[in-house]
Amino acid sequence: MAVRTRVLAAVLGVTAIGMLVAGVTSFLVQRERVDARIDDNLAQEVDELREFANTGIDPATGDEFTTVDRFLQVVMQRNVPDRNEGLLAFVDGVVAWEPATDVDVRLEDDEDFVDDVADQSGSTRVRPRSIETEELGQLRYVTVPVTDDDDDAQGLYVIAYSRDLEQAEVVDAYQTFAVVAIASLAMVGAVGWLVAGRLLRPIRLLRDTAQQISDTDLSGRIAVTGTDDISALARTFNDMLDRLEVAFAGQRDALDDAGHEMRTPITIIRGHLELMDSADPADVEEVRAMLLDELDRMHRMVDDLVMLAKAKRPDFVHPRPVELDRLVDEVLDKARALADRQWRVDARVSATVDLDPQRITQALLQLISNAVKHTEPGDVIAVGSQLTGAEARLWVRDTGIGIAADDIDRIFDRFARADVGRGVEGSGLGLAIVTAIAEAHRGTVTVDSRPGAGAVFTIALPLVGSAVTDDLVEEEA
Numbered sequence: 001m002a003v004r005t006r007v008l009a010a011v012l013g014v015t016a017i018g019m020l021v022a023g024v025t026s027f028l029v030q031r032e033r034v035d036a037r038i039d040d041n042l043a044q045e046v047d048e049l050r051e052f053a054n055t056g057i058d059p060a061t062g063d064e065f066t067t068v069d070r071f072l073q074v075v076m077q078r079n080v081p082d083r084n085e086g087l088l089a090f091v092d093g094v095v096a097w098e099p100a101t102d103v104d105v106r107l108e109d110d111e112d113f114v115d116d117v118a119d120q121s122g123s124t125r126v127r128p129r130s131i132e133t134e135e136l137g138q139l140r141y142v143t144v145p146v147t148d149d150d151d152d153a154q155g156l157y158v159i160a161y162s163r164d165l166e167q168a169e170v171v172d173a174y175q176t177f178a179v180v181a182i183a184s185l186a187m188v189g190a191v192g193w194l195v196a197g198r199l200l201r202p203i204r205l206l207r208d209t210a211q212q213i214s215d216t217d218l219s220g221r222i223a224v225t226g227t228d229d230i231s232a233l234a235r236t237f238n239d240m241l242d243r244l245e246v247a248f249a250g251q252r253d254a255l256d257d258a259g260h261e262m263r264t265p266i267t268i269i270r271g272h273l274e275l276m277d278s279a280d281p282a283d284v285e286e287v288r289a290m291l292l293d294e295l296d297r298m299h300r301m302v303d304d305l306v307m308l309a310k311a312k313r314p315d316f317v318h319p320r321p322v323e324l325d326r327l328v329d330e331v332l333d334k335a336r337a338l339a340d341r342q343w344r345v346d347a348r349v350s351a352t353v354d355l356d357p358q359r360i361t362q363a364l365l366q367l368i369s370n371a372v373k374h375t376e377p378g379d380v381i382a383v384g385s386q387l388t389g390a391e392a393r394l395w396v397r398d399t400g401i402g403i404a405a406d407d408i409d410r411i412f413d414r415f416a417r418a419d420v421g422r423g424v425e426g427s428g429l430g431l432a433i434v435t436a437i438a439e440a441h442r443g444t445v446t447v448d449s450r451p452g453a454g455a456v457f458t459i460a461l462p463l464v465g466s467a468v469t470d471d472l473v474e475e476e477a
Contacts (some may be wrong), residue, residue: 311436346384
């Protein structure tokens with residue numbers, strides 16, 4: 001079953017149950033109220049009859065009543081039945097008087113009721129009773145014994161209300177309620193169908209878009225115009241597709257670049273193996289050395305690619321409080337063995353910053369290694385650190401040949417190399433690794449260089465927490 005249908009069915013089911021419970025409860029309460037009103041009316045009629053018996057006089061003689069029959073006759077003449085009310089007077093178990101006016105309930109026409117009341121002629125208890133007859137249906141009635149000291153006759157005054165007629169208005173009202181409720185459910189269903197369709201439209205589009213997406217085409221997107229949760233889901237899905245498209249594009253580019261870079265050593269290895277004279281020990285040894293060197297280069301390239309792949313993982317870096325001045329000194333001590341250069345510390349700041357010391361050391365040594373490749377003995381290679389605003393800055397400066405303006409924008413790409421005018425070994429992954437380490441710290445890498453004036457590579461890291469203890473110090477090693 002479609003989500004739209006399930007949502008609509010749930011809404012209609014809950015609405016219908018709510019209407020049913022409310023309607024049935026209200027109907028039962030109204031029925032009880034009608035029954036209570038009938039009993040109140042019966043009690044009032046009995047009280048009025050007793051009051052008339054105590055104070056009434058015979059209009060014909062002006063004296064008190066002397067017979068039961070005359071008393072009941074006058075009562076029947078004076079009393080006008082209410083709507084849905086019936087009256088009847090018995091004398092010695094026989095119907096003696098009937099209402100003269102046109103009444104809704106003719107008790108005398110119902111033989112079953114008359115027989116039942118006649119059997120109660122000897123009773124002196126006045127209380128409401130209920131009876132259901134074929135002729136009049138459900139009746140709520142009371143019988144009042146009437147006697148006179150001067151008359152031996154036994155009278156019985158009967159007051160009855162038709163419960164069916166009294167309840168008819170309630171039944172009619174709730175029949176109307178039922179019709180209105182059904183119409184309301186139909187309207188709720190129609191509106192709910194349209195609203196559910198509109199709200200779930202992004203999900204249908206999401207499904208259709210997901211079906212169209214393949215490993216070669218991630219360009220599909222969902223058109224979103226609303227501001228509700230479903231629309232937010234669609235936007236999140238679009239953002240996910242954006243990230244996936246960028247990631248897949250990066251992977252494709254990396255694989256293409258890796259494939260291109262791997263072809264060169266493979267071609268070299270294959271060519272030398274095909275041309276090698278296996279009978280010449282010198283040639284075999286020369287080819288062996290060359291092959292080992294190419295395999296080492298391929299091994300380094302694979303290690304670099306694996307590291308770049310790990311850079312997107314959340315556990316790539318493990319930040320902890322690190323003293324920047326000590327970090328700079330340790331990096332410089334490790335770098336001195338790389339080449340004969342003038343090693344310097346431009347500046348150091350005594351501050352504690354949260355970072356991964358191993359990864360940052362790796363990034364700085366990679367920048368220093370690049371600087372060594374592009375400098376000559378006697379050139380200066382310097383490192384430094386400082387705090388600027390909300391950032392901690394670490395840099396590597398050299399006085400080498402510099403970088404052309406056309407190369408600055410692309411040297412951080414994978415397998416990209418600057419055109420330095422002479423052969424420089426490298427896979428072109430070093431600066432990409434530095435960028436990945438900086439981004440894993442939520443930082444950036446920038447370069448400031450011009451041909452012939454050296455270069456300054458700066459790693460800027462957001463300053464989560466630091467405790468500056470000394471001023472910036474410049475020194476030379």
